[in-house]
Amino acid sequence: MRCRATRRRYAAAGAAAAAVWALQEPLDRRLIGCDYSDVAVLGKAFTSDRAWWPMGFAVHLANGALFGLAYHEACRRWPARPRTLGVGLALGEHVALYPLCFFVDRFHPRRSAPGVPPLLRNHKAFIQATWRHAVFGLVLGRLASRWAETMDSSVAPTRDRSRPDDQPESAVR
Numbered sequence: 316m317r318c319r320a321t322r323r324r325y326a327a328a329g330a331a332a333a334a335v336w337a338l339q340e341p342l343d344r345r346l347i348g349c350d351y352s353d354v355a356v357l358g359k360a361f362t363s364d365r366a367w368w369p370m371g372f373a374v375h376l377a378n379g380a381l382f383g384l385a386y387h388e389a390c391r392r393w394p395a396r397p398r399t400l401g402v403g404l405a406l407g408e409h410v411a412l413y414p415l416c417f418f419v420d421r422f423h424p425r426r427s428a429p430g431v432p433p434l435l436r437n438h439k440a441f442i443q444a445t446w447r448h449a450v451f452g453l454v455l456g457r458l459a460s461r462w463a464e465t466m467d468s469s470v471a472p473t474r475d476r477s478r479p480d481d482q483p484e485s486a487v488r
Contacts, residue, residue: 322387328458329383330376332401332451337375343446349439353447355430360423379451382408386455401456402449409448413441 337354344350357378358371382405389404390397416434425431434440 322384324462325383325387325390325459326380327383328455328462329379329381329386331379331458332383332454333376333379334372335454336379336447336451337372339450340447343443347439347443347446349432349437349443350430351432351434351437351440351443352430353444355428356419356423359425359428359431363425379455382451383455383459386459390459396456397460398453398456401454401459402452405448405452405455406445409444413444416440 340352340354344352352371354368354371354375356371357374358367358369361367361370361374386401386404389400393400395403414435419431420426420433420435423431427433432440
């Protein structure tokens with residue numbers, strides 16, 4: 316299926332997928348047993364007070380929206396299934412960028428604070444990030460394809476102005 320929704324819808328789908336990611340973090344932190352939170356890593360990089368969660372959540376949603384735009388461009392170029400493409404792109408981004416955790420471990424202003432454990436050699440954090448990226452990709456692909464179908468079905472067909480309204484299409488030739 317080719318993706319046809321507007322860029323705005325893809326950005327919204329990316330932000331919504333990022334929200335699902337952020338809101339499910341407490342569950343995977345409990346299940347996997349690792350105190351790693353992307354919202355904490357982002358928010359605590361900007362502020363050290365209690366405003367870290369809303370700040371981190373906002374930055375996370377903005378990142379999701381940007382990824383949604385990148386996903387839109389990928390949809391235009393590759394005729395893949397939306398969820399397959401979403402998961403593939405999200406996991407590809409995860410594997411490509413996870414080594415940058417070196418910089419978080421070394422330079423983050425609140426490293427070792429709750430939610431910001433050492434990451435690079437942390438197998439549980441890698442598993443969490445893999446899970447989160449897969450969830451993100453599934454939600455992004457699902458929302459984008461559903462919204463694209465909604466948009467496609469809401470577009471009214473254009474009327475052929477070369478024939479009168481009362482004549483069937485087969486009569487005009």
